[in-house]
Amino acid sequence: MTALTLHPTSLWHVVEHHIRRTRRSWAGLLLSGVLNPIFTMLALGVGIGSQIDDTSSLGTNGYLEFVGPGVLAGSAFLQGGFTALWPTMSQLRWEGAYQNVVRTPCSAAEVLTGHLLWIALRLTFSSSLFLVVLLIGIGWESSFALLVPFIAALTAVSVAAPICAFTARRETDRGFALIARMVVTPLFVLSGTFTNVESFPAAVQAVIKFFPAFHGIELTRMFVNGTSEIGAALGHLAVLAVWIVAGWFAAVLGFQKALTP
């Protein structure tokens, strides 16, 4: 591994590049990143939620209080995972914008880190909008809610980093659909987004708790509903951090191999 010095200006230039690119596609991003999850949350939380009388087994006052934070963090996970597949491949190989960036002073490690920061920034922004709608629906319970957009960003990066490591090692998008359908989407659905994972068999719970989605969702739910326990919160954060750090290292190696062999 070479050139692991990260210059903040180079990281910013990668983020800035994406901001400029987004000026033409912001409507699509707003639809997929904000409106879709909000509609999903409202349909489930308000629609299906109205049919559920007793949510005591979920640990929340109502179903919207349960599913809202779940969809918020779960969507961040989903978007992080998907962005790390085709859009990342496009930048690395198909459009090849990143092939050019490494011909500037910016290194492959900086390109990857800037790429992940852009995903984090985007998810911080879209989750903030989502949070406003959610808090209008369920009311303000805790100041920790202000941290939720950052937790969503961490959740997105915790899946994006390892998948970027996978994407960077591929010549084509073969296997991407499998990752999307068999890993990312099932984890979004099963990691406590819509229902309490405690109702699953122990083995299934163990698998779910190994991956970061569950921990991002649990943290978000705690912070939104004001049920934070410091020990549990730190534990969830630690799992996210391990996925981010390990994924980042693997992705740096992958980006170096892909961009500066």
Add this chain to the structure above:
Amino acid sequence: MDPAVVARKLVKQFGEFTAVDGIDLDIRSGETFAVLGPNGAGKTSTMRMIATVSRPTSGSLSVLGHDASSEGRSIRSRLGVVPQEDHLDVELTVRENLLTYSRYFGMSWAEAKARSDELLDFAQLTDKADDRTDMLSGGMKRRLTIARALVNTPDLVLLDEPTTGLDPQARQLLWDRLYELKERGVTQLLTTHYMDEAEQLADRLVIMDGGRIVAAGSPEELIASSTTREVVELRTDDEITVDADSGIQVEVLRKRTLLYADDGAAALEHVRARGATPSSALIRRSTLEDVFLALTGRQLVD
């Protein structure tokens, strides 16, 4: 003045495959230096190492006075690269491509804007400034790629097959831009398949084959040392014979026969006198293409 590039025993391997096999290079500041070679000769691998986007397997490489293995960032800040693939950002306009790229070199927005306007003018793309790049013709895209390589006012510009796939007008326009750069004292290193391009643009060149340098010198030196002054191209089915002491070399191709001689007219008379009746005969001066084919062979490399 420091030499622009100094390479010693430079090697690049990909697994078992050796792309560049122990080459030495000395490129002087201000000159235009060409690397010629068939596909797979190691040209692009050499360029990528000089651009510090590919790490040499062994050997030493100094670019603009910096070590390529440890000072890539400093080198890249003074380098302009025109890769084989344009890789323009299709989400951005022509001007935005230049602006965004400028920013990676640490330029302020005001500097980036001024420089982009200047380069749009240089590349004759001012009237296309607000178009998306996928609306541009091949020649325009190539000019934009060259303009993009100049945003940081580089001391060394690397051009990897800059005119491949362009029509003759677009090539001529690009050559004009490259001459202009040369007049400004910018060192240029280019790879090309086009022998006329190398003859037109390069002060010195090397021919690579199989990862090694097989010839080096100015275009005139290489033509003088590797082939005769003139070539006669004959269309004929006759078997061409020449006197052993005539100094004429004969190369029989499928439908053509080539005579290599310092005096083409005399060589033509010589073979006619020995009974050859070609349906057509063209006497021309030797070109780098003859040197290239003599040194790297006529076998097609995909």
